[in-house]
Amino acid sequence: MATEINSANSPSVTGNVPVIEIQHLKKAFGDNVVLSDFNLTINKGENMVVMGKSGIGKTILIKCIIGLVKPDGGLLKVFGQDISKLNHRELDDMRTRIGFVFQSSALYDSMTVRQNLEFPLRRHRRKKITGTLEELVREALHNVGLENTIDLMPSELSGGMRKRIGIARSLILKPELVLYDEPTTGLDPITSEEITRLIMDLQEKYKTTAIIITHDTAMAREAANRIVFLWKGIAYKEGTYDELIHDQDPEIKHFFTR
Amino acid sequence: MTTTRKADNIFSKSIDEFFSEMAELARFAARFFSEGLKPPYEFKEVMNQCYEIGIKSLVLVSITAFILGLVLVMQSRPTMVEFGAGSFLPAMSSISIVREIGPLVTALICAGKIGSGISAELGSMKVTEQIDAMEVSGTNPYKYLVVTRILATSLMIPVLTVYADCISLIGAFTGSNIKDDVNLTFYVNRVFEALHYTDVAPAFIKTFFFGFIIGLVGCTKGYNSKKGTEGVGKAANISVVVAMVGVIIIDMVVTQITSMLGYL
Secondary structure (H helix, E strand, O other): OOOOOOOOOOOOOOOOOEEEEEEEEEEEEOOEEEEEEEEEEEEOOOEEEEEOOOOOOHHHHHHHHOOOOOOOEEEEEEOOEEHHHOOHHHHHHHHOOEEEEOOOOOOOOOOOHHHHHHHHHHHOOOOOOOOOHHHHHHHHHHHOOOHHHOOOOHHHOOHHHHHHHHHHHHHOOOOOEEEEEOOOOOOOHHHHHHHHHHHHHHHHHHOOEEEEEOOOHHHHHHHOOEEEEEEOOEEEEEEOHHHHHOOOOHHHHHHHOO | OHHHHHHHHHHHHHHHHHHHHHHHHHHHHHHHHHHHOOOOOOHHHHHHHHHHHHHHHHHHHHHHHHHHHHHHHHHHHHHHHHOOOHHHHHHHHHHHHHHHHHHHHHHHHHHHHHHHHHHHHHHHHHHOOHHHHHHHOOOOHHHHHHHHHHHHHHHHHHHHHHHHHHHHHHHHHHHHHHHOOOOHHHHHHHHHHHOOHHHHHHHHHHHHHHHHHHHHHHHHHHHOOOOHHHHHHHHHHHHHHHHHHHHHHHHHHHHHHHHHOOOO
16 A cells, blocks of 8 residues: 655656655554554655644654654654754754744744744754845745734734744745645635645745645645555555545545545 | 542542652753753843843732731731830841741742743643744754743842842831831841841742742643643643742741751
8 A cells, every 4th residue: 555656757846866765654652553654755846745634643744754753663764864863963954954834833922023033043053044134034024925024923913924924934944845734724715725825836936845734635736746645654545636536445535525 | 438449549649640740840850950051051041031030020029028018017016016025126027028028928929920921831832832843943942941941030039039028128117107107227227237147148048949949840830731722721720839839848948957057
């Protein structure tokens, strides 16, 4: 069922350079086995959408990729580096190449939008940045069309605006890989569509590789080069949107026709 | 029989919870010392937290301290006057305030205001993934959020206590002047005559420990809060209770040590 992915045929994929290689990944919380034998390879420039029911382990998967959750076993290589063998400093350096958009946006409540965007720039001290903080913050806000929110507090923003600022913050260091955790959850269909369009535009602009976790089939159809369906701790099915939507497997069928 | 078994279960569960709470606090304290001593140091954030904790508590501490000083003198005066010891009121109030009432009441107020605030703030940051976001942004959240807050409470509770003592003495002076006519110079002279190094030093030193326990409990409960927003509320609630009990236990231990050293 779980097959190695080769996305070289996908038009927007820039080559066959693997950015993420996952082999036999395992993660359990007590008796609750979340990932039992997960295998996946994601190539440079690819937009991989991860789908599956709630609580199945999709967020855990991307938290393993960025080193927020330690896997119990298996191999997880990001940019050719085995995550489990990195020390704290190396992990921080690697994280400057990865953007993470949290499901809840995770904007710092006590900081203004400007301070939220400046935070990764100030904290990743070893990352070389071109331009002043002000320029980078303005550019990030321009990218998401929210220049006028620079001095607002997160509590003054709507849900959609918070998502956009979250995306701006995750992209401010110009990462090569972006992990999106349910970027359209809790948004109305129009705003969801705008966010999807924004993600696509930014991916085109910065030539990033992306993993997008979503339940939003419209977003999956728009954004995905490939979709992996996570079920029972493994990459149960992989393919394009069209392949999965016509799949006769009862689990897949049930998910896409619900 | 069933009732006895149930009571036994509740009792043993409470004992388990108590010891696991203590172990959790000890682990957090050990991590504070191991991580707090390592660079990089978050000086700017410590200063920011000192401001948040210190300046924003001033009004509450001022009102409470003033009323305490005032009430202490008003309540004590009739008895002292009856025994012909009315002139000892400034000495009695200053020793009571500096040795015990000032530090303890300031710490208890701060346990309620600051301890619960820290716990709720860190708890909600955890629930909304802000702590994860911080880690992803190249920041050690323990150092940035926990070490800075514990340092700030350890530094600011002593400062607030000294301030509260002064305000409380002003309250006591005001209380003395409600029924009597006490000269300010006389009052100040009597206060400083009564106070000795052995009154001030132990009282001041214990406030660092008060601040440490308030910060430690607030951070531990907030940082480890679980079960979403419900957990945040519980963490804030428990942190106030544990911090207050911790402050009173420290106060008792310091009083015993002071007594053993012959300062009482």
